[in-house]
Amino acid sequence: GLPPVLDLPLDRPRSAVLDPRATHVPIDLPVGLGDAVRRFAAAERATVFMVLLAAWQSLLARLSGATDLAVGTPFVGRRHPDAATVPGCFVDTVVIRADLSGEPTTRTLVDRVRTASLAAFGHSEVAFEDLVDALRPVRTPGVTPLVQTLFNSYPEPTAPDLPGLRTELVDQPTGVTKFDLTLTLSDGGPGGPIRGGLDCRD
Numbered sequence: 550g551l552p553p554v555l556d557l558p559l560d561r562p563r564s565a566v567l568d569p570r571a572t573h574v575p576i577d578l579p580v581g582l583g584d585a586v587r588r589f590a591a592a593e594r595a596t597v598f599m600v601l602l603a604a605w606q607s608l609l610a611r612l613s614g615a616t617d618l619a620v621g622t623p624f625v626g627r628r629h630p631d632a633a634t635v636p637g638c639f640v641d642t643v644v645i646r647a648d649l650s651g652e653p654t655t656r657t658l659v660d661r662v663r664t665a666s667l668a669a670f671g672h673s674e675v676a677f678e679d680l681v682d683a684l685r686p687v688r689t690p691g692v693t694p695l696v697q698t699l700f701n702s703y704p705e706p707t708a709p710d711l712p713g714l715r716t717e718l719v720d721q722p723t724g725v726t727k728f729d730l731t732l733t734l735s736d737g738g739p740g741g742p743i744r745g746g747l748d749c750r751d
Contacts, residue, residue, distance in 0.1 A: 551646070554615045555697045557729060565690035569750040573722035576734065581742040583736070585743040593656060595663050597736050598702040603655070603662040605700050605732055614651040614746040621728065624673045631739035642677040644695050645669045647654040647674070705735040705742075726750055 578586075590600045602620065609618055624643040646669075650662050681694045688694060708716040726748040734745035 551617065551686070552615065552620055552696065553694075554689050555609065555615060555618050555729075557609070557697070558612060561628070563691050567691055567693070567727075568751060569725040569727065570748045570751040571722075571724060571726040572751055574718070574747045574749065576732075576746055577742060577744040578734075580740065580742055583741065584739065585731070586743065587736075589659075592735070593659050593663075595659050597634065597677075599666055599742075600644070600659055601702050602666065602700050603658045606662065607655075607658060608648065610649040613654045619644050619646045619651070620697045621645075621677075623699070623701050624670060624703070634659060640701070641673070642696070643669050643673050644677070644680065652658050671678075676686060693728055699726075699728045701732040701733045702745075703735055705737040705744075713745055720746070722729070722748065 573700050586600050587597055590597050593600070599613060600621070606620060607617065609620070621642040621644055623640050623745065626641050645662075645665050647665065649658065677695075684695070686694045706718060708718050710716070731748040732745070734743055734747070736743050
């Protein structure tokens, strides 16, 4: 029942071919706003990820006019015991459906996001490709199935401490994205920034 395309405003007609090239727009939230997000998350028994996802869903709803939409998020899963010692990247896209019907308050939306996120993560062992095969969504040329936007939020990494060397982390955009919009934010913790970037398909 999910609409096949999230109808975001476009500056030109959509290409029938998925082009991975993207423009990166840096995002740096003020420290005070980051601390306010953390306090609100704690008060609502939610994670910073859930509060930021609710804000992202709210923006997408405002831009598209949709009240029923889905956002993808990367999920690292090593649920099977045999995978615990296997090297490699065990990341798949989990689909989180958003319910913005009835003009919900921020608290109500965060509560809905918490419920939807926990339910989606509880089924994260289902591969995204298998989900697409099972649901057989209406396919539109130039559009990724089920989700057209990706959201990722994680604790801000720290530079490795290497004796005799000065190290620092450098944000290096890849210049590509699989989705129309990819929002990535890292949380620097109490007193720290929330920053990242938005990758927009060219």
